[in-house]
Amino acid sequence: MRKKIVAGNWKMNTTPVEGVELAKGIVAGMRNVDKAVNFIIAPPFTHLSEVVKVTRGTGIAVSAQNCAAEAKGAYTGEVSAAMIASLGVEYVILGHSERRQYYGETSETLNKKMVQVFANNLQPIYCIGEMLEEREAGKHFDVVKQQLEEVVFNLEPAQFEKTVIAYEPVWAIGTGKTATADQAQEMHAFIRETLKSKFGELAEQTVILYGGSAKPDNAKELFSKADVDGGLIGGAALKAADFIAIGQSY
Numbered sequence: 001m002r003k004k005i006v007a008g009n010w011k012m013n014t015t016p017v018e019g020v021e022l023a024k025g026i027v028a029g030m031r032n033v034d035k036a037v038n039f040i041i042a043p044p045f046t047h048l049s050e051v052v053k054v055t056r057g058t059g060i061a062v063s064a065q066n067c068a069a070e071a072k073g074a075y076t077g078e079v080s081a082a083m084i085a086s087l088g089v090e091y092v093i094l095g096h097s098e099r100r101q102y103y104g105e106t107s108e109t110l111n112k113k114m115v116q117v118f119a120n121n122l123q124p125i126y127c128i129g130e131m132l133e134e135r136e137a138g139k140h141f142d143v144v145k146q147q148l149e150e151v152v153f154n155l156e157p158a159q160f161e162k163t164v165i166a167y168e169p170v171w172a173i174g175t176g177k178t179a180t181a182d183q184a185q186e187m188h189a190f191i192r193e194t195l196k197s198k199f200g201e202l203a204e205q206t207v208i209l210y211g212g213s214a215k216p217d218n219a220k221e222l223f224s225k226a227d228v229d230g231g232l233i234g235g236a237a238l239k240a241a242d243f244i245a246i247g248q249s250y
């Protein structure tokens with residue numbers, strides 16, 4: 001049995017005070033969700049320390065949305081994996097398409113970030129996914145394969161075991177246009193096969209999340225698919241009731 005994970009990526013939304021309220025709402029609502037579902041929430045850096053306090057002992061894990069590629073030093077504006085880990089945060093989202101698109105993140109940078117994540121006993125949620133033009137050109141499998149080969153294939157098996165994959169087709173993120181459950185399953189099965197070619201049976205345990213306009217009304221169908229182990233939720237993670245409803249969709 002693979003773990004079931006519902007992760008909320010808050011992106012650059014909420015003030016710290018609003019974030020604490022949102023986290024409290026999720027803590028209150030999760031009593032109504034099957035214990036087998038693992039919740040992760042990823043607020044902005046400024047909220048992490050307070051949100052960790054709210055979620056401590058509840059079973060909800062906290063994730064950062066990014067970390068620096070270097071360990072420490074003269075990197076103005078950056079936040080290191082060590083700083084994040086010291087707060088009691090457990091995960092870091094890496095390679096989100098918004099970071100690849102707007103901040104020029106490449107596989108080279110992401111490999112360095114992976115090193116920092118593991119050096120600090122954090123777990124990565126590594127995001128992959130194709131752009132609309134790539135899907136239309138029939139290149140979506142190649143793109144996703146390359147994103148895995150250039151980064152995930154460099155991990156040691158023990159690191160790979162701690163890695164969560166999030167498949168997020170860029171054309172579905174924040175657009176209201178979700179991949180169909182069959183499109184998601186097709187790609188998730190491909191991702192698992194690709195991971196198996198490198199890591200063998202370990203890939204059977206890899207949690208592969210779907211992300212991109214996942215909502216309470218489409219989560220059930222997506223999660224019913226064999227290789228869809230949960231979701232990375234953006235917009236719908238900003239309302240506790242919606243996020244909880246997604247958790248109830250298994």
Ligand code: PGA
Nearest residue numbers: 173174212213233234235
């Ligand atoms: P969305 O974002 O649910 O708002 O489409 C998902 C994500 O970017 O992780």
